[in-house]
Amino acid sequence: MGEKLLVTSSPHLKGPKTVRGLMLDVILSLVPASIAAVVIFGPRSLTVILASVVSAVASEAIFEKAVKRDVTVNDLSAVITGLLLALTLPPGVRLYVPVVGSAFAVIVAKQIFGGLGTNFVNPALAGRAFVMAAWPLQLSSKWVAPFTFDAVSGSTPLAVLRSGQTAIPSISDILIGNRLGSLGETCVLALLLGASYLIARGVIDWRLPAGYIGAVFAGAWVFGKSGAYFQGDGLTAVLLGGVILGAFFMATDYVTSPVTGKGRLYMGIGAGIVTILIRLWGTYPEGVTYGILFMNLVTPLIDRFMVPRYYGYVHDVSLRRKARAAGRRA
Amino acid sequence: MNGKRSLLHDFTKGFIEENATFRMVIGMCPTLAVTTTVVNGFWMGIAVIFVLTFSNVLVSALRKVTPDQIRIPVFVILIATPVVIVELVMKAFMPDMYSILGVFVPLIVVNCIIIARSEAFAYRYPVMNSLMDGLGIGLGYTINLIVIGGIREFLGTGRIVLFSLGSFPARLLFDPMAVMLTPPGGFVTLGLLMAILNLVIKRSESKKAAREAAAHD
Amino acid sequence: MRFISIILGGVLTSNFIFMQYLGLCAFIGLSEQLETAVGMSAAVIFVMTFASTVAAAFEQFVLIPLGLQYLRTIAYILVIAGFVQLVEIFLKKTAPGLYKAMGIYLPLITTNCAVLGVALLNVTEEYDILWSTVNGMAGALGWSLAIVIFAGIRERWKFMNIPDVLKGFPLALVSTGLMSLGFLGFAGLFQGILK
Numbered sequence A: 001m002g003e004k005l006l007v008t009s010s011p012h013l014k015g016p017k018t019v020r021g022l023m024l025d026v027i028l029s030l031v032p033a034s035i036a037a038v039v040i041f042g043p044r045s046l047t048v049i050l051a052s053v054v055s056a057v058a059s060e061a062i063f064e065k066a067v068k069r070d071v072t073v074n075d076l077s078a079v080i081t082g083l084l085l086a087l088t089l090p091p092g093v094r095l096y097v098p099v100v101g102s103a104f105a106v107i108v109a110k111q112i113f114g115g116l117g118t119n120f121v122n123p124a125l126a127g128r129a130f131v132m133a134a135w136p137l138q139l140s141s142k143w144v145a146p147f148t149f150d151a152v153s154g155s156t157p158l159a160v161l162r163s164g165q166t167a168i169p170s171i172s173d174i175l176i177g178n179r180l181g182s183l184g185e186t187c188v189l190a191l192l193l194g195a196s197y198l199i200a201r202g203v204i205d206w207r208l209p210a211g212y213i214g215a216v217f218a219g220a221w222v223f224g225k226s227g228a229y230f231q232g233d234g235l236t237a238v239l240l241g242g243v244i245l246g247a248f249f250m251a252t253d254y255v256t257s258p259v260t261g262k263g264r265l266y267m268g269i270g271a272g273i274v275t276i277l278i279r280l281w282g283t284y285p286e287g288v289t290y291g292i293l294f295m296n297l298v299t300p301l302i303d304r305f306m307v308p309r310y311y312g313y314v315h316d317v318s319l320r321r322k323a324r325a326a327g328r329r330a
Numbered sequence B: 001m002n003g004k005r006s007l008l009h010d011f012t013k014g015f016i017e018e019n020a021t022f023r024m025v026i027g028m029c030p031t032l033a034v035t036t037t038v039v040n041g042f043w044m045g046i047a048v049i050f051v052l053t054f055s056n057v058l059v060s061a062l063r064k065v066t067p068d069q070i071r072i073p074v075f076v077i078l079i080a081t082p083v084v085i086v087e088l089v090m091k092a093f094m095p096d097m098y099s100i101l102g103v104f105v106p107l108i109v110v111n112c113i114i115i116a117r118s119e120a121f122a123y124r125y126p127v128m129n130s131l132m133d134g135l136g137i138g139l140g141y142t143i144n145l146i147v148i149g150g151i152r153e154f155l156g157t158g159r160i161v162l163f164s165l166g167s168f169p170a171r172l173l174f175d176p177m178a179v180m181l182t183p184p185g186g187f188v189t190l191g192l193l194m195a196i197l198n199l200v201i202k203r204s205e206s207k208k209a210a211r212e213a214a215a216h217d
Numbered sequence C: 001m002r003f004i005s006i007i008l009g010g011v012l013t014s015n016f017i018f019m020q021y022l023g024l025c026a027f028i029g030l031s032e033q034l035e036t037a038v039g040m041s042a043a044v045i046f047v048m049t050f051a052s053t054v055a056a057a058f059e060q061f062v063l064i065p066l067g068l069q070y071l072r073t074i075a076y077i078l079v080i081a082g083f084v085q086l087v088e089i090f091l092k093k094t095a096p097g098l099y100k101a102m103g104i105y106l107p108l109i110t111t112n113c114a115v116l117g118v119a120l121l122n123v124t125e126e127y128d129i130l131w132s133t134v135n136g137m138a139g140a141l142g143w144s145l146a147i148v149i150f151a152g153i154r155e156r157w158k159f160m161n162i163p164d165v166l167k168g169f170p171l172a173l174v175s176t177g178l179m180s181l182g183f184l185g186f187a188g189l190f191q192g193i194l195k
Helices: A019-041 A044-066 A077-087 A096-108 A123-134 A136-141 A157-162 A171-176 A188-200 A207-223 A234-239 A243-250 A261-281 A288-305 A317-329 B007-012 B028-034 B038-061 B071-093 B095-104 B106-110 B112-122 B127-157 B183-216 C002-013 C024-029 C034-066 C069-094 C096-102 C105-110 C113-124 C129-159 C169-186 C189-194
Strands: none
Touching: A019 A044, A019 A077, A019 A188, A019 A243, A044 A077, A044 A096, A077 A096, A077 A123, A077 A243, A096 A123, A123 A136, A123 A243, A123 A288, A123 B183, A123 C169, A171 A188, A171 A234, A188 A243, A207 A234, A207 A243, A207 A261, A234 A243, A243 A261, A243 A288, A261 A288, A261 C169, A261 C189, A288 C129, A288 C169, B007 B127, B028 B038, B028 B095, B028 B106, B028 B127, B028 B183, B028 C024, B038 B071, B038 B095, B038 B106, B038 B112, B038 B127, B071 B095, B071 B106, B071 B112, B071 C069, B095 B106, B095 C113, B106 B112, B106 C069, B106 C113, B112 B127, B127 B183, B183 C169, C002 C129, C002 C169, C002 C189, C024 C113, C024 C129, C024 C169, C034 C069, C034 C105, C034 C113, C034 C129, C069 C096, C069 C105, C069 C113, C113 C129, C129 C169
């Protein structure tokens, strides 16, 4: 017999999925939201996005050259980091914020660990948390009025809710994005469009965003109204702020989310709980960044305790014993 | 004990060779906590120099009469003495600095640097050498604190305030990054500084090796 | 209510590692494996909780009546060292299995600045014996959470391509920085719940 048998282990993936292909899908899914940002907040949005993306790609190339590794900017992961970070920023932000933020995200939160696949926090969110702590004023006041492109220093709807007032935009305004907010969070319709593309292409697991949105909704509904229970506005809580952006595009990052489906569900729920905790009782009006970052930190532990099933593993203990006994008798 | 150790070497090794923060990686808690400004780092450094030198001298002087089994508790008592002195002096003459440094002044008593030097050096070597060791390592540590504090204060507030000599530079050159003064900024700064120092040492070592290889040709 | 706020404070908003810089040496040194981290955590929780009790009791029954507060540092460190020694002896006699499991960690805890630190912080906060114990436990729980999370993360580093100059402490420090960046979000949390 001269033929060689090729034996490989499962899973056997069919199809042309490459890292670059996946990244392209994600970028495509973010295009609607990016276009919406430019339409709603003006050409400044494009400048912020470009600054962020260029900084991210340049940082990655420079660092990889410096440590004598192959330059991997072609896998587009740095582009996504830059894009995601830009989408979390207010439109009027000074340009050093996305530049420094992207550099931090790519170098400190990803490259020093060894590049793609080695980071333990979502780089874009780490970058955002960093610039939030470095220049809090830039991230809380550089808003731009929708469609008129005037610089405004008022409060976003989320901050308004926080202070107890109830004058927030209508649901249709929220969905279209006719309100103050950061580049990517305002046009919820565009985000949902992109998200459904990602789910349809099988890039993200629906359980994670489901858990996240469900937890935020439930938390806001039960505890949202001060002094009373089960009277909060869950829908508004889910649509405002970065929940949609975070749940579908950030928390689902493969490297920093659990491996198993159940694990992902728990991560989503956990992130939602932390987000609602911070929104209701913490200092910041927005808790998405920290919710996801915190669950990133415990993802290794989740993976540790949720060993995935492997082929041939019988979950029912009694069946397993019988099979083992039968094997011994044979 | 092998011959007489060079007193000068015992003093200077604390600066680079046995740098407490970057080479021995010891006593990290106060390092990060007090380096929010240059001045804070400076005074903590002075306190550590005093305690380290004092305790090294005491431990060394008593080394021949300290039984091996109870040497650690003995070290702790001998270290606690100068710590209490520092605490009382600071409280009396520099109450503002004392409250800024907070719990880290009494915590000098469990600072790994001091116990480690007692154990590894003062317990084995004569008093003068121990004195030099204490001064050198303490001074090296103070320089660390000032450098780290300088970076964090400059990036975090845009300027460095030097006692009552005024602040430098007078005008803010850039929008300061408040995060540098917080724990995340501190951790990341220290980690990156350590990596940069490693890089510098690696480069100089490979240059030395290249020079030696060339000299052999 | 106060119980919850102190616990939440120690674990989340004023986490001993991520916000207060206490107990760093042991944290970085013992976080490479999950089992080690969990073992050390158990020891730390036990010692920190009851060392706080003992220290607060000593403060109340010895230092204050005798007016010797200025000797607090010496007194506390001796009290803590003595307590740990007693625990070691007690464990050795009554639960040798447990002693073997925890034994290596116990002497390390005496120099863990978090233990002496929390005892001193209890005085600053003017907690009585009961609340000192609670605060000690809260700090210990926060410390344990930090080290267990970090061990989970560090165990993955075996598979990564870390540049040489960063291996070991530098990367550990930067990672701790990233983790504490995540914990910043909890600021003001227990104050909010108290309302």
